[in-house]
Amino acid sequence: MATVTKTIVATGVSSGLGFEVIKQLLLAQHLPAPTVFPPKAAYNIILGARDVTNTRAAFDGLGYDAARHQVTVLPLELSDLKGTKVFASEVLSLLGAGEKKKLDFLLLNAAISGSGQKTGPWGWNEGLTVNHFSQHYLTHLLREKLIESKSRVVVVSSGAVRNVPDTGVLEKELQAGSGVEPMTTYCQTKFVQLLGAHWWRRQLQGQVEVVAVSPGFIPGTGLGRGSGVTIPPSLPDAKSVPEGAQSILNAFTRDDIPEDPEQIFLTSWGEWWPKDVYGPTLDKALQDKWSPSREEIEEEAGLSD
Secondary structure, rough: OOOEEEEEEEEOOOOHHHHHHHHHOOOOOOOOOOOOOOOOOOOEEEEOOOOHHHHHHHHHOOOOOOOEEEEEEEEEOOOOOOHHHHHHHHHHHHHHHOOOOOHHHHHHEOOOOOOOOOOOHHHHEEHHHHHHHHHHHHHHHHHHHHHHHHOEEEOOOOOHHHHOOOOHHHHOOEOOOOOHHHHHHHHHHHHHHHHHHHHHHHHHHHOOOEEEEOOOOHHHHHHHHHHOOOOOOOOEOOOHHHHHHHHHHHHHHHOOHHHHHHHHOOOOOOEEEEEEHHHHHHOOOHHHHHOOHHHHHHHHOOOOO
């Protein structure tokens, strides 16, 4: 059987849930849908990380088959849009041109729950920059390659998008230094991220598949440490990190994406959420407002050529 190589570019996989996703791929653990992840598949994984040295050591420590798989760790600080641009440039250089250098999957998993006081573009807090704007910008930068490759973009979302009762407060409360409680900010940034996922599905319809997925309620990820909130693992519906990783991998493999372009959200139970659950994110005016163009981002961040 010929070896099939799958290329994955990923954010937020240096630890926790994202690390477990890549670990399961490299070690061929619990993989769904063998037609998408063939038993003889080789993985070319390009990931961005703040701490390149420790991240590379963590993956090397897995003992995966390095003759078959390639893991490249590049520096990426998502609070810095300039760093995001450099990362994208290095990714495109590694991939080169042509169909033989396909980008099969873009996994957008990075998220933080704190840092509401630090300032990003347009005066937004750092959580919004990391959880949405930088990864939205990265998608812009990789757009041509994604289209050329007929890729799938997997946006790791959250049921927290339901905890935004008033979208009219976002512009005020997502400003740096607004004083809003960190977990409220987290829910708001994930809401905006889902607005962006809808926007990208509209832009790339018929060219690139865009799927949002919830890994489930995963106390073991450490996401709450930036907010000072401790989530007890004994709560109902809590899932382990390996279970959450399998939910994300499900979004890589599902071939039953609904025809309705607004039905975008895959739950950790393996169901496509009805649209009324996340109805406020279907507002196209809101999607447009929170999904700036590449040119707008680069002008604001001083990155225009």
